[in-house]
Every structure is written in C-alpha cells, then in structure tokens.
Amino acid sequence: MxxxxxxxxxxxxxxxxxxxxxxxxxxxxxKWIELKGFSKDGCQEELDFDATIDESCRIISSTGITNVVVVARDSLPSTCILTLYADDDCKGDSYAQIGPITPTSVPSVCIGPIQNPAGELFGAKAASIKC
Structure with missing residues (x-):
C-alpha cells in the first residue's frame, strides 16, 4: 500500500x-517608492507630505502639493511610472506621469510645478505607481 x-x-x-x-x-x-511633496515653488527643506506610494491609489493628505521628490527602491523595476492625480480617487483626466523611474536610493531632483497633459498646473491629491 x-x-x-x-x-x-x-x-x-x-x-x-x-x-x-x-x-x-x-x-x-x-513595488513602492517614497514620495516627498512640497506646496511652494521649488523643493525647500520643509516638506509638506512624505509617504510610501505603491500600486494602490494613495491619497495625499496635504493640500497644494505642486512639487515632488521621488526616492525609488534599488529593487524597483525600471519600468515603473508614477502618476499624480488632481482628484483623490486616481480616476480623473487631470494627472501627471513621471517616469520611467530609475531604481536608486538617491532622491530625484525637484520635479514641478506639476502639470496635466493639457499643460494646466494642479495640486496633487493622490498618487500611484504602475510597473
């Protein structure tokens, strides 16, 4: 048996x-990155928002985020795109895409002011990445 x-x-x-x-x-x-957000022109030392962003829709708790610094993990695939949205549900037509993001632990340069595809400035209210 x-x-x-x-x-x-x-x-x-x-x-x-x-x-x-x-x-x-x-x-x-x-798959995640660290996003540092600033509400003034340029990225001063006093940041207004700091969070981990992944593939889910992440609401940005601060208002008026118009400039960002991205810190990617070393293990992040080099095909990832960060999308910042003018609404808080990651579905609107007003968004800005950053990427592809290079995997590194070194912070990016200051990115901003944030503009949608039509060239209009907006404050980011949500973010997500897609790889």
Whole structure:
C-alpha cells in the first residue's frame, strides 16, 4: 500500500515546494517608492507630505502639493511610472506621469510645478505607481 502512495506523496511535496518558492519571490521585492511633496515653488527643506506610494491609489493628505521628490527602491523595476492625480480617487483626466523611474536610493531632483497633459498646473491629491 505505501509503495503505491509514495509517488503521489512525492508529487504533492514537489508542488508544495514550488508554491512556497513563488510566494517568497513575490514578497521579496515590493513595488513602492517614497514620495516627498512640497506646496511652494521649488523643493525647500520643509516638506509638506512624505509617504510610501505603491500600486494602490494613495491619497495625499496635504493640500497644494505642486512639487515632488521621488526616492525609488534599488529593487524597483525600471519600468515603473508614477502618476499624480488632481482628484483623490486616481480616476480623473487631470494627472501627471513621471517616469520611467530609475531604481536608486538617491532622491530625484525637484520635479514641478506639476502639470496635466493639457499643460494646466494642479495640486496633487493622490498618487500611484504602475510597473
């Protein structure tokens, strides 16, 4: 009886090990950046907003964010694009895209003032990245 079950048990063990390995790969490199926001022209030392931005829609808690500095993780894929939105649900037509973002732990230069595709200035109210 055990001789017949042995191949099945070995197959189940192989499947379990492969599933566990995929889970570990997924958890090793989360896709996120640090976004520092400023409400005045240029990026002064006194920042108004500092948060981690990932693939979900992240509301920017401060008002009037018109300039940003991006800090990407070293493990971030080089295909990621940061999108800043003029609304707080990441669905409006007024947005600005930054990227692709280079993976590095060095902060970017000051980016701004933020403009939508029509060239109109706006204050960012939400952000997300897509890789």
């Amino acid at each position: 055990w001789i017949r079950l042995l191949p099945t048990l070995l197959l189940l063990q192989i499947i379990a090990v492969q599933a566990e390995w995929r889970f570990q790969d997924f958890s090793v490199s989360p």
